[in-house]
Every structure is written in structure tokens, then in C-alpha cells.
Amino acid sequence: MNIHAYERLWVAGSMVLIVGFIATITYGAVGLGITMVDDGEEPLAPDEIDEDERFGEPRVEEVGDDEYEVYVVSATFFFQPDPIEIPAESEVTFYVTSRDVIHSFTVVGTNTNTMVIPGEVSAMTVEFDEPGEYGIVCNEYCGAGHHDMEGELIVLDPEEFEERQEENDDDVDAIEVFDHRTATAGNGELP
Amino acid sequence: MTELFAERYPEQARLVRAALLTSFVALGVGALFGLLQALHRTDVLRIVESPTYYTVLTGHGVFLVVTFTIYFLVGLYQWAVTDSLDRGPVNPRITWVWYGLMTVGTVLTAITILAGFLDDPPEVLGSELSADVLFTFYAPLQGNPLFYVGLAVFVVGTWIAGADWFRTWWAWKGDNPGERIPLPTFMVLTTMIMWYLSSIGVAVAILAFLLPWSLGIVDSVNPSLTRTLFWYFGHAFVYFWLLPAYMLWYIVLPKLSGGRLFSDPLARVVFILFVVLSTPTGIHHQYLDPGIAEGFKFIVMTNTMFLLLPSLLTAFTVVASMEHGARQRGGEGTFGWLRTLPWRDPAFTGMALAGLVFAFGGFTGIVNAGMNINYLVHNSVWIPGHIHTQVGTAVALTFMAGGYWLVPQLTGNRLVGRQAALFQVVLWFVGIVFMTNSMYRAGLDGVPRRSAEPQYAFDYDISLGSMAELDAQLALGGVLLFISTILFLGIMALTWRNDGTEPVVDGRIPPALSGPEDAPRVIDDLRVWTALAVVLIVLAYTLPLVAVASRGGLFGPDITPLPVAVDYWLPVLADLVGASIG
Amino acid sequence: MGESELRRETGGDEPGLPREIGHDEFDPTGTLALITLYFLVLVAMWLFTYFIEFVDNDPTPMLLT
Helix, strand or coil: CCCCHHHHHHHHHHHHHHHHHHHHHHHHHHHHECCCHHHHHHHHCCHCCCCCCCCCCCCCEEECEEEEEEEEEECCCCECCEEEEECCCCCCEEEEECCCEEEEEEECCCCCCEEEEECCCEEEEEECCCEEEEEEEEECCCCCHHHHHHHEEECHHHHHHHHHHHHHCCCHHCCCCHHHHHHHCCCCCCC | CCCCCCCCHHHHHHHHHHHHHHHHHHHHHHHHHHHHHHHHHCCCCCCCCHHHHHHHHHHHHHHHHHHHHHHHHHHHHHHHHHHHCCCCCCHHHHHHHHHHHHHHHHHHHHHHHHHHHHCCCCEEECEECCCCCCCCCCCCCCCCCCHHHHHHHHHHHHHHHHHHHHHHHHHHHHHCCCCCCCHHHHHHHHHHHHHHHHHHHHHHHHHHHHHCCCCCCCCCCCCHHHHHHHHHHHHHHHHHHHHHHHHHHHHHHHHHCCCCCHHHHHHHHHHHHHHHHCCCCHHHHHCCCCCCHHHHHHHHHHHHHHHHHHHHHHHHHHHHHHHHHHCCCCCCCCCCCHHHHCCCCCHHHHHHHHHHHHHHHHHHHHHHHHHCCHHCCCCHHHHHHHHHHHHHHHHHHHHHHHHHHHHHHHCCCCCHHHHHHHHHHHHHHHHHHHEEEHHHHHHHHEEEECCCCCCCCCCCCHHHHHHHHHHHHHHHHHHHHHHHHHHHHHHHHHCCCCCCCCCCCCCCCCCCCCCCCHHHHHHHCCCCCCCCCHHHHHHHHHHHCCCCCCCHHHCCCCCHHHHHHHHHHHHHHHHHHHHHCC | HHHHHHHHHCCCCCCCCCCCCCCCCCCHHHHHHHHHHHHHHHHHHHHHHHHHHHHHCCCCCHHHH
16 A cells, blocks of 8 residues: 555554553553443342332441442432432442433532443442532433432531431431332323 | 536436435524524523423434434435446436435424424324434333334435445446446445444334334333443444545545545545444443443443544545645645635635534544543533534534535536625534533533533532633524524525526546555455454444343343343344344 | 546646646645644643543542552
């Protein structure tokens, strides 16, 4: 083939770019330890959510020293629990599943962002360094009320979080069980 | 003798005109919907109720990226095959059959979408006549069965169109044994091979799952599976929009610049790379999907990054061809030659600006291709920013500019309003800069896409400027783009009716500086590249598809057990691959 | 030989151009300069987007110990 010398140079430059981009991503995965949402969780059918040990009662749970798990159920057009309260400076794993259609669970202004697909569970482990308040949105179109689907994430100072937990334990009986069936009624998108 | 396409091939010109007319009607409706969205999202003006926004959004997507782009493609490709092989189709009736099928499909799908505007849509085939499912139609969102039927009929129409072009080429080959495939025809054939290989995915998603499900024949579907099948098709789909624009950049832009294509062999290599790499990359749209292993995502990421190569090669070849024109026109200096290019020609300027926007949009595509960085941009308004620089400008503006060059040759009429046309393409460029500047920046700050009211209880943390400023830019950009579209359609309508005039353009395409004789013959052996593409697709997709199907079951999370899925799926896949080669 | 090829061979160049430049006498130096600039811009934008926009947009899902 008759390829001009400059063009050969550009092919070499292009390969440098491509390999450089792949190398950066690899560094992010191996060097920085960024993990992708993947197939690590067992599938969970939407009609098994209510009986599921984790998602039957969506909640924040302490599972170890400075380790928390958050079980989130998304449905048209809300997240449970809402708001979600977690402590700063702790390892927090969000497990998210969907009761109906495809949603997302996206903590706005952070890289904590996943698709939520019915039948699957998304898992993300993150650590918030500072207390703060974040909006959670669904960024995948999920029906007529899609734009109303939002939640709140409150990251508390670790000590304040302790105190809140103790208060909550005191009036655990007062927690109202959320009835998702009434909440999803009126969604015209589902067959 | 005349050089005008309309006089050499009146029957073909009629078909190309019909295709472009359909394309431009869709452009007008789609652009109006785009304007409504730009004003609604930013809360400047809300004419429809927010739930109806999604009807508008579905129409905007389907009419622009399916109807506008693909009708332009079939028109352009019909022209390219006829002109470069210098012969019409073997059976002109077949040509009208595929045009008719595509149109029946379009009308069916359009009816289901537009019925979403009715307060009380009628019942058709057992469900409400509407399809507010966006152009990705992710299950379990469900449209009326006619929506899926329309899409399937449309796709079958495009398959027959491809077969029609292959048949013309085979006939030509019989008359011209041993000749190299003319470059425009080579581009058409390779594009269609890519289309056959990839559209199988969406055909299976629709015919095996979504249509039976919407008709109530099966109770449920596996949303991960139909989504994965959609994206098996979905990324090659974006190249289906792009490759006709590439054809105009390689074939027409050098001529408009006053030069010749720099390298015919490299143009062929570029199209081959698209055949080989476009499909085994689709999972990069699913980086944040649960249920797909990180390893699969990484493999797809490397494939996607290598897909940069054909576009980077194109940047060089096309710019070098323009420089050749500029030098022949007397251009001097390292950058001074840019001034001697024919900037007063709307066809040239439109394509050149489209290429410039594509160069920037290419960068945002690299970000989208990067696996872990997808957490930053996934489903934020950055993504429609990318879509609007690429298909919304690189493709759409190139098509409009191409229209200024092609339509006079198809109608035999002189282009009306050359100055207005120049203004139109520049206005598009300005509009897209405002709109996508807003989208990219807002996306990086986490503003979501596809939302009728992206104003929530919390405030966005805008790193530069303010949300009000970003909204203003988006709305302004949308208005400018709409005005530009109307101007384009007006110029086209007047040109169409400008009877009794002579066009100033001619259809002669100068030969490439480095012609096909410089390329090894294997380049023209389409079977080799098809086989290679199939191998890569099987490698990239067999395991993910089996995994997704067995995790959730073929027809939903709790219906089909795991072993059945694997047993069922492998032969199905093998059959599909076999069918695509044969 | 088809008509279109004839047209192409006889009408290869635009009439009225100041000069005609063949393959061997054309070195696209301007293109090389532009594409080198593009290369540098791509590298700079990539580094900024990855290491500033992305990495600073924490928290990011990670392996934590």
C-alpha cells in the first residue's frame, strides 16, 4: 500500500492515543481501585423482593466496624428508604434493585451512579469523607412521573450518626411500614 | 452530454428525491419536538404537560435518528451506487418495494407515537395506542404492538435495500470482471454488511421477545436480555448514521475544496474497520449495568478504543484532501491555506463545520468509551451533548450541506438562496455550540438527561457559571437550531420548485490522488471482512449473552430456569450467525 | 469502460484552478500541523477530564479495605 509518510506518523500517533486511553482506564481500575458494577450479586426477581432478607425491609444496616450496608428498592417513582442517612468516613455499600422497570440510582454530584434493572442487584461500595446532603435521582426514563423520582442522601458526622441511631432504636415500634402497592398504583406505564 | 444525475437516471432520481423528501419531513417534525424539549426542560416555556414531554422525546428520537437519518442514507446510497457503477438496479420495482416497506413501517410507528398526544388513545390490538418508550424502548416499558411491528417492517425494508444494492453490484461485476469496486459502492456495501450483522440484535429483541410480549403471547421478558440485544445493535446503529456522512466527506468534500481525495486505499481500510469493530463494542453502553461481569466490560472497552482508529484516520485523510484543494487554489503557509478554501460555498462550509464539531465530539466519545469514567457521565445530560455534536451535527449538518450539493442534481434546478444557505449552516454551528456547551458542562455537574423537569428539591453544585446561565444557553441553542432547520427546509422547498433553471454544480468526482490500484486486492474481498467481523462478534458477545440469558431466564427472572436458557440460546445464536454469513 | 469512469478520467480537476498538484509533489504539511495540535488538545482534555473532573467527583465505587 502506498501510504504517505505523514499518514504513517499519524497512525503511530493514533495508536499511542488509543493505548494511552486504555492505560489510563486500567490505572483507574488497578491503581486507584475503582470497581465496576458487575455480576457479583445473585439475581433477584421483583416478586421476591418483599420476602427477601435484605430488600424486604429497605434500610441502612451496620455490618462491622465503620462498615454499613444500604438496601435500596427503587420503584416508579420513588426510592426506599428515603431519606438515606449514613455516616461519613465509613465504608458504605449500596445494594439497589428495582420493583418494576429500569431505573438508575444516582447520587448527584458524585460518581456513585448505577443502572437499576429489575431482576438484578447493583452493588457499589463508597466512602464519603465529609458530612453533607446530596440529591438522589433516577436518570433513566421510567415512565410518566420519571422527573418526580428523587430521594435524599444525608451524610452525617460519625458521632451525630451514632446519636441518631440510638434515638431510632428507642422508637423502632413507631416506624411505619411503607406499602409499596398503594404507592405504585396509578403508574400507567406498566402492562 | 449532460452530467446531471436527474437526466441520466430519471427513475433513480425520482426515488432519491422521494427518500430525501421523507427524510426532510421527519427532520421538520423532529426539530419542532426538539424545540419543545429545549424550552420545557429549562422551564422557559411549557406548552405540554410534563408526562407528554416523553411523547415528544420519543418522537424527537425516532423521527430524527431513525427516519431522518436512514431515509437520507438510502437516498444517498441509491445515488452513490447508481452514479459510481453507472447503472440502475436490476429490477427497479424492488427499489420501490423497499421504499414502500420502510414507509409503511414509519407510518405505523409514527401513529403509535403521535397517538400519545391524545387525551384518551383508542385500544388497538389489546392495548392502548401509544408508545412513550423513547427510541431505546427498554422493557419493561411497553409500547403498543404496532410500534414494534412498524420498526420491524422498516428494518426489513432497509435489508431489502441493501440486497438491492448488492444485486446491482453483482450485475456490474459480471460486466466488469476484475475491476476494483468503485469507492462509493464499496462504502455502501460495507455499511450494509455492518447493518446486517448488527440489526439482527434488534430484530431478535423485537420479534422473539418484545412483540410477542406486547401482544400478550408471552407473559414477561428479561429486561437485561432485551437491553443487551438492543445495544448489540445500538452502537453499530450510530455508525449507520455516521457512515453516509463519511461518504460525503470522502467523496464530495475533496471535490468541493477544489482538490482530490488524498488516499482511496485508506478510505477503504476505514470502512472495513467499521465493519469489523462496530458491533463487538455495544456493551460499552452498559458499563453501569448490574449482571454483566467487569471482564466483559473491559474487553469491550478495548474494542471501543480501537474503533477510534478509523475516525482518527478519517480526520487526516479528509483534512489532507481539503489541503490539496487549497494548495491547488494557491494556498500557502502552514495554516494560511485554510483561508483559500471555498468558505462561501454552503455545501463546503457546512461539511467543514460539521467535521470540526465531530473532532470535538470525538473527544467526548472517548470519555464515554472509558469504562470507569462512565460513572461520571452515564445518563447525565453530557450524553445528549455527545449525541447532538455527533449525529445532531457531524451527521445532520453534513446531510444538509450534502443536500445543497445533491438536490440541484436530483431536481435539475438551481439552488435558491446560496447566501441564505451559508447563513443557515453557520447558524446551525452557532446553535449547537451554545446547546452542547450547556449540556456538556451541566452533565459533568450531574444534571440528568431524559427528564422533563430536571429541577429537584436539591440544588446542583455548578462548578462554573450558574444553572440559570446553562439553561439559557440550552434554550437559546435550541431556538437557533430550530430556526436553522426551518431555513434549510425553506431553501430546499424553493429549490425543489425552482423549475426552468440550470444548476451551477456538476456531479463530477475527481479521481483520488492515491487510487484503488494502490490497495491490495484483498481489501475488496468483502467475505474476508465479514468473516472477521463475525468472529469478533461471537467472541465479544457469546458469553455475555449466555450469562445475561441464564441469570434472568430467556423470558424473565422467574420463568425459564438456567439450564434451559443455555441449551436454548447457543443454537439460536449459532443459527443467527450462520444466517448472517449466508 | 463505463461512462462515469470516462467522466472521472477526463474531468478529474476543477477548471480554472491556478495550478494542478499531483500525488508525488504534495506533502500535507498543513494537515500534519493541524493534526499534531489535535493530538495535543486530545491529550490535555483527556488528562483534565479523567484526573480532575472524574477523580475529584468522589466518592467513586472502589475496593476499600
